Amino acid sequence: MPEHFNWDGSPKDERLAGFSPARNMWLHKSNRSTSLPGNNLVRCRYCGLRMQYFDRWDHGRIPMVPKMLPSAAVPVPMRWNVMSGIALPGDDGAGRCFVPHPAFCPAVKHENADLRLAEARAVFRRRMERRIAEEGFIPDLPPAGEEDVAEQHIEPVEGRRHIVAYARLLWLAPGRIDTIQCVALARTTGERCKNTISQDEGVWEEVEIPYPPGRAGQQVLWAGTTMWAYALHALHTDEFNRWMRQRCMQHAPGGNAAPDAVSSQWVRFDALRHEEFILRERPANAQQVLLDRRLDRIATGPERTECATSDCRNGTVSKVPKGWACWKCARTVKRRTRTHRKWISGDRQDEQ
Known part of the structure; x- marks a missing residue:
């Protein structure tokens, strides 16, 4: 403890009131997140209100309203x-929950007009207007959406910025593959x-550009064509987790408790926005x-056939027609066929 502070961290001199001694920050071994809470509490540049970032369960990040609300x-959505620094969907039966800031940000034109959210959104808008009028806050240009x-x-x-493919997921990298810097x-x-995270584990492959959801996906001409992505299909789960945490081999998750200097910069690839x-x-x-040579040692198993229904992802490895x-x-x-037959037979009886 520095000489100007007591053992409990309080200053010995009144002139140092409000200051605290420098401390080394360590992450608890049970914490699954490597980001420090103090670095996650920021103000939204669109509305000026506070929000707190959390690491998501699917390797992304989500800003929350800093105060928990009654569930x-x-x-429900x-x-x-x-839990352990990771944001998970649902309230876990606790009766209270966090809510995402983008769903209440007054600078966004929300498509969901749920009446249960109207009052809370009105409160956020009044806070934003008060910050602009009384504190001189200058918001950025209105965002295109909650994303x-x-x-x-x-x-x-x-x-x-390169696109990375893993299984059926596509991620937009924070730069070229060979320049992605460790965030530890x-x-x-x-x-x-200053180390880079790539160890030349992946290979370039041509993948199909996913169709954007909604009406916008029906209007673009390039949907369904192909693009080049850096494929990491051959990586084991822990190696892929190192990529998503944006860590070099020296600061790989699990073996080192070093916190993040900045948050990881990965975002899910969106064909329209990116x-x-x-x-x-x-x-x-x-x-x-x-494919990578390591795939030669991996049993790929039988070929999988997917369901013929367009919006279904079920499949089977058995031989099917x-x-x-x-x-x-x-x-x-x-x-549906049974209902249709009943409807047809009912019409025929009415005609007779």
């Missing part, structure tokens, strides 16, 4: 709870680690291989 006053509000932690990146706080320098980063030409350093439908879709089709 009964919040729609907007209820979140936090822009949620991604305020993303630092501006100049130049190319280096103990030797007290600054952000169209400028779609890579349509084959990269110059793309390897002439189909062309146009096969899963049991759930088949039951739905039978029910």
